[in-house]
Amino acid sequence: MSSSCFSPGTEDRAAGGGLINRRWLLKNSLLAVPVGMVTTQASSDPLRVPEWSSAPGLIQSQYGQPSPFESHVTRPVLGLFPEGFGDGSGVSFTPLEKLAGTITPNGLFFERHHSGIPEIDPGSHEFVIHGLVERPLVFSVSNLLKYPMVTRTAFVECARNSFFNSLQEPQQRSAGELHGLIGNAEWTGVPLAALLEEAHVDLAGSWLLAEGADAAKYSRSIPISKAWEGEVLIAFYQNGERLRPEQGYPMRLVIPGWQGSTSVKWLRRIKVMSDATYARDETSKHTLLQKDGLARQFTFELGVKSTITTPSFGGPPVREGLQQVRGVAWSGAGKIAKVEVSADGGRSWADAVLHGAILPKAMTRFAIAWHWDGSPSILMSRATDDTGAVQPIRTDWYEPFAAGQIYHLNAIQSWGVSQDGEVSNVYV
Amino acid sequence: MCMYDNRTHILTGLLIVLALVLPAEAQQLGDPISESDIAPWDISISPDGRSLPPGMGSALEGAAIYADKCSACHGDAAKNGPAGSLVGGIGQLTQGQQNRTLGSYWPYSTTVFDYVRRAMPYQSPGSLSDSEVYAVTAYLLHVNGIVSKHYVLDADSLPIIRMPNRDGFISDWPSARQ
Numbered sequence: 235m236s237s238s239c240f241s242p243g244t245e246d247r248a249a250g251g252g253l254i255n256r257r258w259l260l261k262n263s264l265l266a267v268p269v270g271m272v273t274t275q276a277s278s279d280p281l282r283v284p285e286w287s288s289a290p291g292l293i294q295s296q297y298g299q300p301s302p303f304e305s306h307v308t309r310p311v312l313g314l315f316p317e318g319f320g321d322g323s324g325v326s327f328t329p330l331e332k333l334a335g336t337i338t339p340n341g342l343f344f345e346r347h348h349s350g351i352p353e354i355d356p357g358s359h360e361f362v363i364h365g366l367v368e369r370p371l372v373f374s375v376s377n378l379l380k381y382p383m384v385t386r387t388a389f390v391e392c393a394r395n396s397f398f399n400s401l402q403e404p405q406q407r408s409a410g411e412l413h414g415l416i417g418n419a420e421w422t423g424v425p426l427a428a429l430l431e432e433a434h435v436d437l438a439g440s441w442l443l444a445e446g447a448d449a450a451k452y453s454r455s456i457p458i459s460k461a462w463e464g465e466v467l468i469a470f471y472q473n474g475e476r477l478r479p480e481q482g483y484p485m486r487l488v489i490p491g492w493q494g495s496t497s498v499k500w501l502r503r504i505k506v507m508s509d510a511t512y513a514r515d516e517t518s519k520h521t522l523l524q525k526d527g528l529a530r531q532f533t534f535e536l537g538v539k540s541t542i543t544t545p546s547f548g549g550p551p552v553r554e555g556l557q558q559v560r561g562v563a564w565s566g567a568g569k570i571a572k573v574e575v576s577a578d579g580g581r582s583w584a585d586a587v588l589h590g591a592i593l594p595k596a597m598t599r600f601a602i603a604w605h606w607d608g609s610p611s612i613l614m615s616r617a618t619d620d621t622g623a624v625q626p627i628r629t630d631w632y633e634p635f636a637a638g639q640i641y642h643l644n645a646i647q648s649w650g651v652s653q654d655g656e657v658s659n660v661y662v
Numbered sequence: 663m664c665m666y667d668n669r670t671h672i673l674t675g676l677l678i679v680l681a682l683v684l685p686a687e688a689q690q691l692g693d694p695i696s697e698s699d700i701a702p703w704d705i706s707i708s709p710d711g712r713s714l715p716p717g718m719g720s721a722l723e724g725a726a727i728y729a730d731k732c733s734a735c736h737g738d739a740a741k742n743g744p745a746g747s748l749v750g751g752i753g754q755l756t757q758g759q760q761n762r763t764l765g766s767y768w769p770y771s772t773t774v775f776d777y778v779r780r781a782m783p784y785q786s787p788g789s790l791s792d793s794e795v796y797a798v799t800a801y802l803l804h805v806n807g808i809v810s811k812h813y814v815l816d817a818d819s820l821p822i823i824r825m826p827n828r829d830g831f832i833s834d835w836p837s838a839r840q
Contacts, residue, residue, distance in 0.1 A: 320735070450780070532835035
């Protein structure tokens, strides 16, 4: 191997275990490729002209599809009940380790349904606002589409995301299969506040009950003050096209930074209330039982979080030498301020580089160079947001909670790398 | 009582909406609708029980409905079914392996009525009459030891039931009930 001549020296180290600082990379940018890819031998065969360069290709199509060579990039699907006893109540995971950038493609955005995906004809879908309002109103979708709209990027994350890491033994699943109950998209829609204004909310109105048109009539209570802040959208478009059926077509709530389940899909009704309704999904579910037997309720905001996506269990083994460690970070409270990476199980940390625009309540990409010397290592990422909140280690996260508490798990993900480069989910 | 000054929120909301979102003339495209026309969709029930419908039923009646419409998924006597138990675990929330059920965990009886009426039976939600929902709710409360088999549930007697874990929650968001 020729790695030694490209190897960073000790002065280039950003932290233990082979993490490399930016300065070295800038100095040696041409060399910042995996060692295995640097060939010094000249290729012996002349280049071939492939068939796709020798005849016209397919004609244009009405709706583009991914390359057939990418057909393995799919959402892992998981039913939550035995077949026949709750089909349609399940999840599918965004395959985080197979994606780059920050926007989740619409066909790969995670799903959680409680009673399947309704096939709603937008021509007969209706949306009502009523309760503590002067003017109860009903809206057609076609009329709603005429309102002024706003566009913003935000993640939607299931409050149950990462629940496998609440289990006693680490499960061998990929980054997406562990943490992929999240997607990040550009949403376009009408601020809920505008429609509440039109209905003339009574002064006693302090909570909303939002309800879907699916068979579960999924319902959640939302403090009205959140809507008045202006961030709550009734979204019609996701990444430029109308919502997919599994994302709530023809309309859904999007509440940036809050438990995904408050972003009610297939929205049919908002009732203005003087108090919360205490629906099943804010009592039986989405409450955080502590060791003392008390459960936290209406814990809307999601914590600061990150995960390394390359390497990941289920991905290619790690090779010796220089490579890029990549991942995603997000916070329900605001912007990502920094992401640190450790290659020695948390003994030392180095700042990763954050890529692209860092938006509040949206996914942020991070990366760092790593020179792996082939000895067993543990990779971790730790995000900090602009409120100063820091992602906790798993044992600290679990400390207050009762066994089996799975919600709001934002603990640090640790990937073990064995001597032969195999990656596994480990608890530190 | 409400802990927010709604007036401030409404004013803030107005300013934000007018300044950032709406052009000079706001759209007003909602059509007026009466509460009675909304009634078929107005199925949410709060702990005060004020929107509970007419009808009544007891566990004695609910047992047969449960056996017919629910037990395949939730088990005989609401235990160990493939879609989860609906009974047991009361008073054991501080023990290592708690059994969180509507009996041991849910703070309000109204939520049982609300949820069963909106979402169950899983394959045909909305197929039970309101009296059948009262009866099967009474049955679920009875097998959890919360009401006797003769207790008749209706709009008045349901909300006054005190659930075992009524005081088991701390709210991260102020609500009138905490």
